[in-house]
Amino acid sequence: MKPSERMKIERQAMPEQEAAARAANFCEVNQGYACSSASTEAERCLQCKDAKCVRGCPVGVNIPAFIDAVAHDDLSKAADILFGDNVLPGVTGRVCPQETQCEELCVRAKKGSSVGVGHLERFVADWAREHRKDLFEPPPPTGKKVAVVGSGPSGLTCAGELSKRGHAVTVFEALHTPGGVLMYGIPEFRLPNAIVEAEIETLKARGVEIITDVVIGQTYTIPDLMEEEGFDAVFIANGAGLPVFQGIPGEHLKGVYSANEFLTRVNLMGAYQFGATDTPVIPAREVLVVGGGNTAMDSVRTAKRLGANPATLVYRRSREEMPARAEEIKHAEEEGVAFKLLNNPIEILGDDEGWVRAVKCIKMELGQPDDSGRRRPVPIEGSEFEIPCNVFIEAIGTKANPLLTQTTPGLEVNKWGYIEIDETNMTSIPGVFAGGDIVRGAATVILAMGDGKNTSASIHHFLINGGVALANEDIEEAVPIS
Amino acid sequence: MFHIRKAEWLAPKVRRMEVDAPRVARRHLPGHFVIVRVREHGERVPLTIASSDHETGLITLVVQVVGATTELMCNLEVGEALLNVVGPLGKPTEIDDFGHAILVGGGVGTAVIYPQAEALKRAGNKVTAIIGGRSKEYVIFERELSQFCDAICPCTDDGSYGHHGFVTEQLKDLLEADKSIGAVLTAGPVPMMSAIADVTKPFGVLTVVSLNPIMVDGTGMCGGCRVTVGGEMKFACVDGPEFDAHAVDFKELANRLATYHDQERIAWDRLGHGSNCQLDKQAQCKGRHLEAEAASQSE
Ligand SMILES: Cc1cc2nc3c(=O)[nH]c(=O)nc-3n(C[C@H](O)[C@H](O)[C@H](O)COP(=O)(O)OP(=O)(O)OC[C@H]3O[C@@H](n4cnc5c(N)ncnc54)[C@H](O)[C@@H]3O)c2cc1C
Ligand SMILES: Cc1cc2nc3c(=O)[nH]c(=O)nc-3n(C[C@H](O)[C@H](O)[C@H](O)COP(=O)(O)OP(=O)(O)OC[C@H]3O[C@@H](n4cnc5c(N)ncnc54)[C@H](O)[C@@H]3O)c2cc1C
Ligand code: SF4
Ligand code: SF4
Ligand code: FES
Numbered sequence: 001m002k003p004s005e006r007m008k009i010e011r012q013a014m015p016e017q018e019a020a021a022r023a024a025n026f027c028e029v030n031q032g033y034a035c036s037s038a039s040t041e042a043e044r045c046l047q048c049k050d051a052k053c054v055r056g057c058p059v060g061v062n063i064p065a066f067i068d069a070v071a072h073d074d075l076s077k078a079a080d081i082l083f084g085d086n087v088l089p090g091v092t093g094r095v096c097p098q099e100t101q102c103e104e105l106c107v108r109a110k111k112g113s114s115v116g117v118g119h120l121e122r123f124v125a126d127w128a129r130e131h132r133k134d135l136f137e138p139p140p141p142t143g144k145k146v147a148v149v150g151s152g153p154s155g156l157t158c159a160g161e162l163s164k165r166g167h168a169v170t171v172f173e174a175l176h177t178p179g180g181v182l183m184y185g186i187p188e189f190r191l192p193n194a195i196v197e198a199e200i201e202t203l204k205a206r207g208v209e210i211i212t213d214v215v216i217g218q219t220y221t222i223p224d225l226m227e228e229e230g231f232d233a234v235f236i237a238n239g240a241g242l243p244v245f246q247g248i249p250g251e252h253l254k255g256v257y258s259a260n261e262f263l264t265r266v267n268l269m270g271a272y273q274f275g276a277t278d279t280p281v282i283p284a285r286e287v288l289v290v291g292g293g294n295t296a297m298d299s300v301r302t303a304k305r306l307g308a309n310p311a312t313l314v315y316r317r318s319r320e321e322m323p324a325r326a327e328e329i330k331h332a333e334e335e336g337v338a339f340k341l342l343n344n345p346i347e348i349l350g351d352d353e354g355w356v357r358a359v360k361c362i363k364m365e366l367g368q369p370d371d372s373g374r375r376r377p378v379p380i381e382g383s384e385f386e387i388p389c390n391v392f393i394e395a396i397g398t399k400a401n402p403l404l405t406q407t408t409p410g411l412e413v414n415k416w417g418y419i420e421i422d423e424t425n426m427t428s429i430p431g432v433f434a435g436g437d438i439v440r441g442a443a444t445v446i447l448a449m450g451d452g453k454n455t456s457a458s459i460h461h462f463l464i465n466g467g468v469a470l471a472n473e474d475i476e477e478a479v480p481i482s
Numbered sequence: 483m484f485h486i487r488k489a490e491w492l493a494p495k496v497r498r499m500e501v502d503a504p505r506v507a508r509r510h511l512p513g514h515f516v517i518v519r520v521r522e523h524g525e526r527v528p529l530t531i532a533s534s535d536h537e538t539g540l541i542t543l544v545v546q547v548v549g550a551t552t553e554l555m556c557n558l559e560v561g562e563a564l565l566n567v568v569g570p571l572g573k574p575t576e577i578d579d580f581g582h583a584i585l586v587g588g589g590v591g592t593a594v595i596y597p598q599a600e601a602l603k604r605a606g607n608k609v610t611a612i613i614g615g616r617s618k619e620y621v622i623f624e625r626e627l628s629q630f631c632d633a634i635c636p637c638t639d640d641g642s643y644g645h646h647g648f649v650t651e652q653l654k655d656l657l658e659a660d661k662s663i664g665a666v667l668t669a670g671p672v673p674m675m676s677a678i679a680d681v682t683k684p685f686g687v688l689t690v691v692s693l694n695p696i697m698v699d700g701t702g703m704c705g706g707c708r709v710t711v712g713g714e715m716k717f718a719c720v721d722g723p724e725f726d727a728h729a730v731d732f733k734e735l736a737n738r739l740a741t742y743h744d745q746e747r748i749a750w751d752r753l754g755h756g757s758n759c760q761l762d763k764q765a766q767c768k769g770r771h772l773e774a775e776a777a778s779q780s781e
Contacts, residue, residue, distance in 0.1 A: 174568065174699070174701045175568075175699060175701075176519055176526070176565070176566040176568070184703075212566070212568075213566050213567060213568035214505065214568070215568060215569075215571065215700075215701055218509070218569065218570055218571055219505050219506065219509060219568070219569065219570070220505070220509075241701070241702060241703045242702050242703065242705075242717075243703070243704065243705040245705065245708075245715060247715075251708075251715070252708070252710060252731075252734045252737075252738065253737075254737060254738060254740070254741045255741075257706075258704060258705040258706075260703055260704045260705065261698060261704035261705055261706040264698055264699065264703070264704050265698065269525070269526070269698070270523055274745065274748075275748070275752070276523065277523040277524075278523060278524045278525040278550060278551060278749060279525045279526070279698075280742045280745035280746070280749070282741065282742075354737035354738075354740075401701070401702050401703065401720075402702075402720075403701060403702055403720055
């Protein structure tokens with residue numbers, strides 16, 4: 001097909017569950033491409049020689065190559081290419097902020113819309129889950145042992161890549177289920193747990209051992225792992241973790257949740273099916289969520305699905321400043337979530353029995369830009385008003401969980417508690433590396449995976465070079481991360 | 483899977499279980515707890531480690547049936563297993579030579595003070611335990627505690643054993659009689675711990691309580707276990723569970739513990755206890771609603 005013909009093809013829309021229906025269930029919103037739309041979408045790719053899109057991908061997926069295989073209906077080949085670069089494509093295809101990663105740099109984005117890289121990735125991963133059980137041949141073992149702390153996207157990626165190189169990898173996970181935020185945070189209707197479980201099964205089949213119910217820092221310390229358990233290197237990817245509360249009066253009331261607790265109860269513990277499961281969540285009648293990121297959007301859409309009417313989001317800036325993915329904001333609006341922008345909660349009001357009854361908010365206006373370059377929201381004096389609710393969810397961010405860092409002597413952290421690393425991704429302790437949210441602060445799935453992949457290359461060199469790590473820029477197979 | 487190697491009833495609705503959890507046993511110190519999940523789709527519940535054996539890899543849990551999950555757990559027999567056991571969690575008790583240390587245990591709280599008694603004795607303290615129960619059969623761990631305690635004062639609400647009355651009365655008498663008391667450590671129901679804090683306050687004695695808020699992950703991730711101590715928000719699973727009793731807001735803790743009362747009754751009913759339970763009409767109706775919903779969702 002000639003480029004001019006390719007340019008004429010319009011971007012294939014992702015089929016979605018209709019808004020009113022999906023606002024009442026937990027099934028996935030996006031339904032995935034049919035085979036015909038996938039090959040049509042694949043034909044839109046210009047197969048650029050210097051494919052800019054790849055530079056936008058932190059794990060360096062060979063985008064034109066896998067898309068070309070889709071265009072030629074060779075899904076098996078597409079799967080080999082895709083899984084070769086990315087151990088969790090079913091996840092990234094669903095939750096990567098593609099519009100600011102690969103798709104932003106796609107040449108076609110300049111004139112019209114980019115190629116639907118994420119949608120195609122999801123298509124191939126879903127196909128492979130059904131049709132390819134034989135994706136990997138374990139290489140001969142090297143005899144080296146690596147421990148990974150945390151089974152979020154960063155830890156899983158590092159583990160998968162190290163096992164491709166023949167190292168024996170054990171992932172230790174604090175919770176009873178691996179997956180990190182993918183399992184406990186991101187809801188079923190965006191990323192079904194079954195998809196995460198299947199991709200984890202693939203990693204296990206490749207030889208990655210996952211041990212749940214182990215909290216590093218409590219069950220074992222990092223020195224235990226190195227000195228007693230015989231690991232040659234450790235990768236710390238325990239995520240950001242600790243929820244931040246606003247520090248306003250009334251946060252102790254019944255009905256106040258952190259987004260982490262609310263989402264964990266619903267997603268990980270299955271509270272949306274209470275009765276069939278044992279963990280409760282407070283019945284959602286009128287729910288208010290504060291925040292503007294993915295976590296806030298996920299909380300308010302979850303509340304909607306639990307029957308909240310209204311399910312309202314308050315955010316102190318305007319829509320332009322919302323950090324959530326564009327698609328999530330759009331989906332939330334379609335589902336009937338009420339947005340109260342330029343408002344900030346200042347007090348939570350309780351009833352006689354200690355339950356939340358309303359949240360007092362103050363109206364905001366945008367002033368001068370602050371350090372982040374965004375215009376600073378300033379309260380408008382005398383504009384206080386109350387929003388009634390029985391559940392109030394705070395989704396205003398997380399900070400570093402000190403549990404592990406406090407029990408690891410010699411591990412250097414910055415002033416916010418995030419782990420310091422050098423250009424080889426090694427921490428202040430030789431042989432101990434770190435990546436993902438515990439290094440960056442709350443970021444994204446794909447950046448966490450990029451860290452996992454790059455660190456796997458550093459660790460590999462550390463293991464085979466007798467304890468000398470290489471900087472990523474000196475490692476051929478490492479992916480430059482912007 | 484974490485197998486149960488030994489199980490016995492210590493008192494009505496109080497069961498002692500020895501569970502195979504070598505990784506936990508290896509690092510257990512007094513004050514630590516575990517989080518247990520009994521079955522698939524089950525709740526995560528925190529339980530104190532009453533004792534552990536590094537050699538055999540067994541940990542001992544003492545569980546009181548108060549609701550659905552603890553009932554399911556106590557119904558398990560030797561040879562059966564818990565699905566998940568994670569730990570040891572929390573900060574260990576700060577052990578020191580306080581001179582004379584008093585331990586006050588109410589109900590299953592007595593299991594919490596047991597490992598503390600051993601550690602305090604080793605650290606050179608004179609150790610007295612005051613242990614309370616509703617009646618004689620509810621007074622547990624007396625024999626075990628006697629290994630490490632210089633004196634034990636059992637108390638029962640009905641006077642069927644030991645002192646007739648509350649543990650606080652005994653505590654007050656001791657504090658008045660003995661000026662060498664350097665610390666009071668306590669675990670039990672919230673009203674008891676709160677009353678103990680009130681008793682010790684005028685004496686200015688260091689008083690440490692082991693709090694029992696509702697927990698989910700136990701790693702600092704959810705914030706559900708938050709308690710107010712000295713006006714500050716603390717996460718009991720990582721900052722505690724032990725805190726300075728004089729700084730704890732007990733009223734707030736008691737309020738938060740009641741968050742899921744309606745749902746807990748529903749869960750209890752589902753185990754077939756409907757008729758024994760004083761359910762109000764509203765909760766019953768909600769129960770059916772949720773069941774129907776669950777059924778339609780699982781279809
Ligand atoms: C609700 C929500 C929605 C999000 N939506 C998106 C999205 O749409 N797209 C996107 O790109 N990003 C999204 N993010 C951000 C993204 O999920 C995170 O940036 C990413 O998961 C970080 O990965 P990680 O591997 O560093 O850590 P995590 O995913 O946090 O995983 C850390 C793991 O380590 C475990 N752990 C912690 N401490 C210990 C310990 N001491 N010992 C053993 N195990 C431990 C934890 O239990 C957890 O399983 C979202 C985040 C949230 C909370
Ligand atoms: C650090 C800590 C140590 C504990 N040690 C012991 C112990 O050694 N032995 C023992 O019998 N009990 C202990 N508990 C209390 C025990 O966790 C609860 O009794 C148990 O969770 C109740 O679950 P259920 O489903 O049987 O009852 P439910 O019907 O769910 O609840 C009954 C009551 O237990 C409390 N509760 C419910 N869910 C939780 C939860 N997830 N976490 C904490 N409390 C909850 C609530 O106040 C509730 O009203 C401890 C709690 C904490 C926080
Ligand atoms: S992993 Fe994410 S950034 Fe990379 S190609 Fe896939 S969707 Fe794009
Ligand atoms: S930049 Fe766009 S068109 Fe070019 S190879 Fe990448 S996806 Fe295809
Ligand atoms: S139990 Fe979740 S933070 Fe303590």
